[in-house]
Amino acid sequence: MHSISAYAKINIFLEILGKRSDGYHLLNSLFVSIGLHDELSAFEHEGLICEMYDQYGRRLVIENNIIYKAAIKLQEATGIKSGAYISVKKNIPVAAGLAGGSTDAAATLRALNILWQCGLDDFQLMQIGLSLGADVPFCIHGGAAQVSGIGEQISQTKIHEKIHLLIVNNGTQLLTKDVFKHLSAKDFSAPKPFPTTIAQIAERKNDLESTSITLEPSIGNVLSMISNLDGCMFARMSGSGPTCFGVFKDEIYLQNSIQNLPKSWFIYTESLFI
Ligand SMILES: C[C@@](CO)(OP(=O)(O)O)[C@H](O)COP(=O)(O)OP(=O)(O)OC[C@H]1O[C@@H](n2ccc(N)nc2=O)[C@H](O)[C@@H]1O
């Protein structure tokens, strides 16, 4: 048996620089893994079976689960024909801009690489991961990173500052492909140097935000509610949304920020180095 934590990510800023001929978009983004995670365990088994549960232990059915696709890609890449029973406790909101599916795919590759003794290194796992989704290579890498290309070019940042995050999901869902489909070239950014301080990051943006707000107007309300909280330096959407976050001046402002938010929202706070 092998167990792995599959961490969610947020995009602290996300600029779209252009569109490739295959329809994929070129990014310039600061990706950060957060502590919120799904819990994945893989057991030796004949055939491939995946079961998902929510935080209350109730069965969850996700059609076309990317976990199966990840397991099959690994079998194809290595020629290994072993099976597995994979159990996942799903804590990350689905279709939320938090890479919930991508991180499960990354964790599946990692866990099965060990369970099946494939012996692949991270670079090889990231190459297989890219064929599953643009976010998967970063989910294998983790941490805080400058991400470009369509998601496959990953390098270290030079920020080294503590960041206090309020992360909010209001329960709506958006599909990444729908947001990119509605994105227009006027929303693209010109290439700029990668920021080195939080003050510089505050000046950047998420180029998908206005398209996502058009598709899901409640995101605009979430952003203005976060912006108006005491101590909020800036509020922004993560990925293609609808999850949004606020960056706060310090931990005290961060803890106070959650007092007056709607109880039905998914709320997560964390202070971490980026
Ligand atoms: C927008 C981002 C930012 O981190 O995150 P999410 O909002 O999904 O979390 C990612 O680029 C999402 O990556 P991921 O969710 O893995 O995307 P994929 O499954 O590969 O692609 C879904 C669809 O999104 C579009 N897509 C995705 C990535 C990219 N760089 N350009 C694109 O145009 C494509 O139309 C593709 O068909």
Ligand SMILES: Nc1ncnc2c1ncn2[C@@H]1O[C@H](COP(=O)(O)OP(=O)(O)O)[C@@H](O)[C@H]1O
């Ligand atoms: N293991 C999985 N976890 C979450 N979503 C999954 C999974 N497998 C497939 N999906 C599908 O992937 C889509 C995007 O989900 P997700 O990765 O959570 O979005 P995002 O990348 O925006 O955070 C959803 O429509 C969902 O049905």
